[in-house]
């Protein structure tokens with residue numbers, strides 16, 4: 084479970100997140116939508132323990148900056164940050180050692196196969212395309228069998244095969260009780276799997292909507308209603 088309570092994050096005097104409270108239950112996917120600069124990445128970085136903030140954030144009951152929380156939280160950042168001089172395989176080995184994972188090789192092989200990286204295992208981080216780096220980043224997060232995962236714009240740069248595989252992985256995570264947050268601008272990409280959508284504007288959650296509340300309504304229409312005051316999209 085991911086619990087954010089009264090999170091406020093300031094960059095100097097600028098308030099990037101203002102009094103945000105949200106809960107993601109095990110096996111549920113919360114989608115963060117919002118225009119550029121709404122504060123999605125700031126919220127995600129705070130949850131992942133990368134920023135100082137006011138308020139409280141817990142992962143399965145552990146303070147998000149504790150080692151216990153880091154052990155069970157996976158993070159796929161917007162910009163993959165690989166080690167330039169480690170190979171693809173070595174990235175997974177590094178994660179396995181850091182997280183003290185047993186018998187990780189079978190899962191590593193499976194993930195590399197699914198994301199079509201099995202023939203790239205010996206390529207260095209610096210030799211990979213943006214999409215390949217993104218896929219390594221996803222494999223590293225999945226290797227730890229996390230209880231909670233945060234994805235920041237995970238689909239950007241992925242090819243159609245990897246997009247399909249990521250969607251399947253997200254469905255599997257849900258099935259296994261993982262709590263997930265995804266920030267995206269690609270509303271249609273999350274339509275199959277979302278449970279709650281938080282639409283952010285100007286550092287706040289302007290509207291939080293559960294799937295059953297939306298009924299047969301359209302998520303894209305809701306987005307434009309909240310962000311632009313109209314469900315009608317401009318041509």
Ligand SMILES: Nc1ncnc2c1ncn2[C@@H]1O[C@H](COP(=O)(O)OP(=O)(O)OP(=O)(O)O)[C@@H](O)[C@H]1O
Nearest residue numbers: 094095097099117118119120121122123124125126
């Ligand atoms: N390091 C920083 N210092 C100062 N201001 C920042 C910093 N990082 C982000 N901001 C500001 O905080 C606000 C929220 O930025 P954030 O990156 O969280 O938005 P976002 O919703 O993720 O946007 P996008 O959809 O473009 O990725 C923006 O106004 C941005 O300019």
